[in-house]
Amino acid sequence: MKVTIGPAQYIRNKGLLEAAGTYIKNFGNSAALIGGNTSKEIVEVSLRKSLSEHGILLKHSLWYGGESSESNIDSLVADLRDEKIDVLIVAGGGKAIDTVKAVAYQLNKPLVAIPTIAATCAAATPITILYSDEGEFIGIERKSKVPDLVLVDSEIIMEAPVRFLIAGIGDTLAKYFETKSSVKKATPTALNQTAIAIAGQVYQTLLQIGKESVNAVRAQTVTKEFENVIDTVILVSGSVSGYGGDDCRTAGAHAIYSGLTIFPEVHHTYHGEIVAFGILAQLCMENTSDEELKTLISYYQEVGLPFTLQQLGITNLSDSQWRRLGDITVTIEDMANMPFEVTPEMVIEAVRRADEIGNGMLTTGVAAQ
Structure with a gap:
């Protein structure tokens, strides 16, 4: 049995970057920063100054490539393989962090993650989600390492567009619904039952203070609720799969997310936003009642999550496109974690039903922006 719970150390505080x-310094005297261009602009000046104050040379500042793709990973590995660098630092969102987790694995280097948004739990997991260079889901890469240290500056997270936090809430909600489904295939153990308990707490936390955390970003005020949601999205949710392992994996919601990425029009939509719709479709596959779905959609309306295909940018799918969506979605490994066999027809029916119920709710509250 092998269990990777999460990063060795997680530190979150206001203004933390200045003390990075x-x-x-515990990892050596030289570093390379890799990340998104915007994220590097946000952190580099303060990071370089703090590193210098502790005798650490920031030798390189590199763009990660825009997608967590094999070609970008290979390119970074080639660029850095012969460099004398003690530690890799990644700044950005989930795709940047996933990319550098794979690079750090191949180079066998310590890794420090500095999330600049709270949109996924990438900083707390030992896997990389692979995409094509065009943004289409490819698969899950396990030759990836969990960061040795995660530094979260809550002021940086607050200054990011609120839509990132909303997407993080959507992605994190899936931990509860997918864990409940995937664990049905497993024999109960201390570890997977702990994962279920954590997933339940994650869900309750988001229901209780999700709206308040979103309002805190809009008011540009770091509040207790906001920081609790940051921790929930980035760290606590990652520990669900850490404790649960293969018993508590992503399931139907993420499979449907991955299937929907075949449509280029969703590539402007964030991961957690599409996953949120995937949750609704998964619940439809599980024959959840309309009333339960509407209750969840009401929460989506409160925090600003999408709940229709049109809100994701998808309109007027042809019969062949629907068939392709169903056929591809059932091949995604996440779908194998559902406690029953899923057919393409079940996927199509579930997505249609979720969209129909969602459209019926458009006039009953504030639609996602």
């Missing part, structure tokens, strides 16, 4: 060198 205090923690990173």
Whole structure:
């Protein structure tokens, strides 16, 4: 049995970036920063200053490539393989972090993650989600390492567009619904039952303070609720799969997310936003009642999550497109974690039903922006 719960150390505080060198110095005297262009602009000046104050040379500042794709991973590995660098630092969102987790694995280097948005639990998991260079889901790469240290500056997270936090809430909600389904195939153990308990707490936390955390970002005020949601999205949700392992994996919601990425029009939509719709479709496959779905959609309306295909940018699918969606979605490995066999027809029916119920709710509350 092998269990990887999460990062060795997680630190979250206001203004933390200015003290980053205090923690990173434990990994050596030279570093390379890799991340999204915007994220590097946000962190590099303060990071470089803090590293310098602790005798650490930031030798490189590199763009991760825009997608967590094999070609971008291979390119970064080639660029850095012969460099004398003690530690890799990644700044950005889930795709940047996933990319550098795979790079750090191949180079066998310590990894420090500095999330600049709270949109996924990528900083707390030992897997990389692979996409094509065009953004279409490819698969899950396990030659990836969990960060040795995660530094979260809550002021940086607050200054990001609120839509990122909303997407993070959507992605994190899936932990509860998918874990409940995937664990049905497993024999109960201390670890997977702990994962279920954590997933339940994650769900309750988001229901209780999700709206308040979104309002805090809109008011540009770091509040207790906001920081609790940051921790829930980035760290606590990652521990669900950490404790649960293969018994508590992503399931129907993420499979439907991956299937929907075949449509280029969704590539402007964030991961957690599409996953949120995937939750609704998964619940439809599980024959959840309309009333339960409407209750969840009401929460989506409160925080600003999408709940129709049109809100994801998808309109007027042809019969062949529907068939392709069903055929591809059932091949995604996440779908094998459902406690029953799923057919393409079940996927199509579930997505149609979720969209129909969602459209019926458009006039009953504030639609997602």
